[in-house]
Amino acid sequence: MTRASRPKRPIPAGAWFTLTLLVLGTPIAARAEPDIKLGPLDGVTIGAAETPEEPTSDDWDWTLEATLGAGVAAVPLYQGSDEYTAQPLPLVDVTYGPFFAKVGEGIGLNVIDTPMVTAGASVTWMQGYDEDDTPAGIDGLDSAMGARLFVTGRYKGAVATLAATQAVTDTDRGLLVDAKLAYPIHPIERLTIIPSLGATWADERYMDGYFGVNGSEAAASGLGRYEPSAGFKDIDFRLGASYRVTDSIGLIGMVGVTQLVGEAADSPLVEQRTLPFALVGLTYTF
16 A cells, blocks of 8 residues: 555654654663664663663562653654754653653563563554655655564673564554664773664565655656565664763763665665764753
């Protein structure tokens, strides 16, 4: 199914980045547990990195922990755009027992949380884009709520995460499966540096919605009609860093590049296959 049969609700250009961070990127986690993709906050941590103690079913830490902040990022207008925008964004990391609300993870629940493995589920936001940000004649794309399942494993300092996000309020947004490998480094006590590599696979509905061109769009835009199939859509490298100025105040930064691949890269909507991005931010832990 192409976008021609879908209702359109144009999304403000700036919202694409802010909401994508809340659902597809990695968390800004106090325990330096980077999740997978696709938001530019992969690998960035808030607060001190610490080793989690293994909980039992009745031994969760029910202390409310919250880190809030703000930042600004330089990101493309949409996946494949050669135009960039400076986007303000909120930074959120709140936990209460097994429950969490985090940038990059959404709002959810850790079912398993041990020093070796964390697994759970969350509700996330699969962001569309504003038709004003795309080539002339290309329709906007609706956003959708997504259900996300994830598992993270840790071994000898390395952190690997696998997650799947399925649209539930608009199934035409499709399914994303992300994988990421990171290795947190602590050169000094207050500084954490996290290099990471990741890849994303998307089903046919996602690929068609984000990278396809239907007949009416082809006629209006002059671009060729395009119906991509399921497959890997991108790989990425990110280098995140966080520095604790005090026990409460932290600075974060990240640079990275996403490379569109396969049929996503071949889409006539894609003006640039290699997409660098960067962000800086300031946080406060209560």
